[in-house]
Amino acid sequence: MLRASFTDGQLDRGRIASVVDSILTKKPRNCLKILEYYKRLLRLEVEKRHARIETAAALEPSIASQISLNLARRYGTDLTTEFAINPALLGGMRVRVGSDVWDGSVRNRLERLQQQL
Amino acid sequence: MSSILEEIETKIAGLKTSTTKSNVGVVRETGDGVARIEGLSDVMLNEMIEFPNGVFGLALNLEETEVGAILMGDNTLVEEGDEAKTTGRLLSVPVGKALLGRVVNTLGQPLDDKGPIKTETFYPLEKIAPGVIKRRSVNQPVQTGIMAIDAMIPIGRGQRELIIGDRATGKTTIAIDTIISQAQLNKAAEDAKDSNYRPLYCIYVAVGQKNSNVARVLNTLEREGAMPYTTIISAPASDTATNQYLAPFAGAAMGEWFMDNGMDALIIFDDLSKHAVAYRQVSLVLKRPSGREAYPGDVFTCTRVYSNEPRV
Numbered sequence: 001m002l003r004a005s006f007t008d009g010q011l012d013r014g015r016i017a018s019v020v021d022s023i024l025t026k027k028p029r030n031c032l033k034i035l036e037y038y039k040r041l042l043r044l045e046v047e048k049r050h051a052r053i054e055t056a057a058a059l060e061p062s063i064a065s066q067i068s069l070n071l072a073r074r075y076g077t078d079l080t081t082e083f084a085i086n087p088a089l090l091g092g093m094r095v096r097v098g099s100d101v102w103d104g105s106v107r108n109r110l111e112r113l114q115q116q117l
Numbered sequence: 118m119s120s121i122l123e124e125i126e127t128k129i130a131g132l133k134t135s136t137t138k139s140n141v142g143v144v145r146e147t148g149d150g151v152a153r154i155e156g157l158s159d160v161m162l163n164e165m166i167e168f169p170n171g172v173f174g175l176a177l178n179l180e181e182t183e184v185g186a187i188l189m190g191d192n193t194l195v196e197e198g199d200e201a202k203t204t205g206r207l208l209s210v211p212v213g214k215a216l217l218g219r220v221v222n223t224l225g226q227p228l229d230d231k232g233p234i235k236t237e238t239f240y241p242l243e244k245i246a247p248g249v250i251k252r253r254s255v256n257q258p259v260q261t262g263i264m265a266i267d268a269m270i271p272i273g274r275g276q277r278e279l280i281i282g283d284r285a286t287g288k289t290t291i292a293i294d295t296i297i298s299q300a301q302l303n304k305a306a307e308d309a310k311d312s313n314y315r316p317l318y319c320i321y322v323a324v325g326q327k328n329s330n331v332a333r334v335l336n337t338l339e340r341e342g343a344m345p346y347t348t349i350i351s352a353p354a355s356d357t358a359t360n361q362y363l364a365p366f367a368g369a370a371m372g373e374w375f376m377d378n379g380m381d382a383l384i385i386f387d388d389l390s391k392h393a394v395a396y397r398q399v400s401l402v403l404k405r406p407s408g409r410e411a412y413p414g415d416v417f418t419c420t421r422v423y424s425n426e427p428r429v
Contacts (some may be wrong), residue, residue: 005285037352040182040356041182044155044182084202096141098156098158099140099141099142099157099159100139100140100141100158101138101139101140101141101159102136102137102139103137103138103139104137105135108137112137
């Protein structure tokens, strides 16, 4: 099902809709559970292609677009980006794409200093 | 004064705190000493996973979208939605002569109020065992001090021996008698300054026993003066299943240090059926398919714990 939802390695809305439609019309056993699991797999696929950028303070639009461009160069153009403000970071930036995290925040550095000392 | 300041400054400059790349996941489910984590795409089997609040886990199940990990330490501190991080390290325990005379838990932390264990060496719980070529054939006996055993079914160094029997028939007693006998032989050789004698150090691994039993064993060994040659690893019945499952591996790792440094050690696993029960509990919570008496199909792979300890 998941494999049928891709065209050229990217998730295809039309294909996803047709997969869901065909399940709803055929109504196999446990179709709700199948759909729930399918939804979860789709969510994980979307997360793999989604970057969440957390900063302590709001970024200037030019810097934000620069970051998005750099990330897209690394992960491919289909990457979606989301900017969030998290004062708990104290400073710096934290980027999460899928399960990879680049942490350059002051909080992380302080925590690592604490571990090293 | 200024030299001290300079020293501190160079030390601070030496601490690198650049941007770090890590692999993270989100805890989706936790309970019974096990956490299921979504994400963690780069995790390796048996790798340590770091949770918030200083709790560590061990990745045992690698599935398509999830990772099943067993938790060490206080597992009530891990909650749904917490972020878990890979560490790239294997679980290790302190090894060396500093452990002799001590009572430690599965992670090698002291339980006996005798202060911290001063050792620089750490060994991973699981290592590749020496091959057949490296193993020396058995050519020196282990004197259990029980004449019936030494005369009829002698045990050698580099050998393993199963002690089997009904409850309360004296299995532990044989083991304790052997430890005491070894201590007496070691002491006699030390007093006679016999440099040809290879002392035999003892490691007693208590898995799933009552704390009172461990305390009694400790008392007996102290009374007989055997503790200077002995390490006790205690994972009592009140400990988590994870710790009971890992305790024999910790004992084996401590024994491997003696093996690698040209010394001899006797490891007593008391008892391995509790180890298998702990492994069954962990496996069932991880939803692995079960076999006879609900033991997992790979319960026999636990035998690696004592197959890996030859004399080299």
